[in-house]
Amino acid sequence: MITMTGKTIRRWWALFALPTFAAFVIGFVVPFVMGVYLSFCNFTTVTDAEFVGLENYTRALQDGEFLRSLVFTTLMTIVTTVVINVAAFAIAYMLTKKIKGSTIFRSVFFMPNLIGGIILGYIWLLLLNGVLAHWSRSITYSGVYGFWGIVILVCWQQIGYMMIIYIAGLQSLPTDVLEAAAVDGATGSQTMFKIIVPLMMPSITVCSFLTVTNGFKLFDQNLALTNGAPSNTSEGIALNIYRTFYGRVGWEGVGQAKAVLFFVLVAVIAVIQNKLTTSKEVSA
Template sequence: MHNKNRTMTTMAGKTIRKWWALFSLPTLAAFVIGFVVPFIMGIWLSLCRFTTVTDAKFIGFGNYSAALADAEFWHALWYTIAFTIITTVIVNVAAFAIAVMLTKAIRGANIFRSVFFMPNLIGGIILGYIWMLLLNGVLQHWGKSITFSGTYGFWGMVILMCWQQIGYMMIIYIAGLQSMPGDVLEAASVDGASRTQTLFRITLPLMMPSITVCTFLSVTNGFKMFDQNLALTNGAPSNTSELVALNIYRTFYGRAGFEGVGQAKAVIFFIIVAIIAVIQNKLTTSKEVSA
């Protein structure tokens, strides 16, 4: 029986090695058509003046000069960076704390996990309108609204983002905590380590793979947020609560003849986010330890 299973496994391995290209072709074709080709075309169009992809005329780096000279783009960029830093810290600290609490033997832990995760299942546009109603209901007591100033819009988006993302990151942290080696924690307890020492010297170092994933997701989600921004404030007042994704959208679709500038902004934004994501990933990965 053992030899028969080994023979079948060997035959399956030979078949996979022979036909692997055929099986991977659909996925590769979808990746090329859905990502590589549009990405290359996007870079080309950022160097052109166009209204559709068929009438593009090469103009060099003029679109990039116009994009970098746009004061609203720089405001949106710094606004987005501040938003991403704050939400990344709050989301991960809160998610980790809740995960630690819910991995302990408490009554109704599974129910609480479901409740915290549920906001992540709601679409961003719907969340934006829900929170606009809630925040305006609070602010109306002072005669204000969520679109009264960019500051209100900023903190409104922070609340929305954290409320939506904490539950998702909590699930990842719970998985990491449950996979930690129990003997290491027991050894620390026997050696007389306090809870604070156990947290900072054992738990957090062993949780770095989960922290790497969660911080990466938080950073990318913060930078690319669009639909919540559109629904909650739509950039009001006077585009001061506008994140970069919304600024690119408004430039591309809201200003005739500026399609190339909007595309150039998108390329610049991609480069910035890619560099930040790589640096963040390197920093957190370098702190990972093996159990």
């Protein structure tokens, strides 16, 4: 029976894979190729595109707001990546210990990840403005307030998700190695940094990859919390691309060029980050 099923699958696998493959090509590959082509054109719709070469890329790189949003996003991503992973690892480590109510705590920490980014943005807009009201300020008063407001929001949302990944990694650690370290008299810090952290590198690789890419792709939280105010100083790169494409007449090609540059940037950073963390992984 198993042999017959295997033969059937090998014979008809293409038929079953075709719908998913067609959806991938239609929904991703074709729009991506068209987007790259349109980044070299002036256009208002895909039917009136006029090829202009590298002009859009030149205008994009000369746009001060684009470069400022790139710096803003990079700094925000660095801060959130460090805070999220350190906090998530620490919480996961505590919740893998035998403490009362650990299941409830896991659910509570994970719940923010279930809320949409737009809703979270408006929730934290009310919360932060309530705190800042003591100094007669608002979250949109300065780029500094906006920066740290976004950092708080992103960390609050993503810590619980990364915590789940770290819990899974901690629960799969080989107990014999930890017991051997205890027998040999290893201290808590030695066990953590010499054994647990190296063995947890696969989980760290996944979580750092997710937090880096999520940081650069951040859009809806930025839109709801600050909307780039004041004067676009708290504007992330994704929001800047959106404003360029939809808010500046005649800049559609530039917006598309920014999107291509954004894709290349995130891809390069993700590959470098993945290489760095993967190189530190050890086998159990």
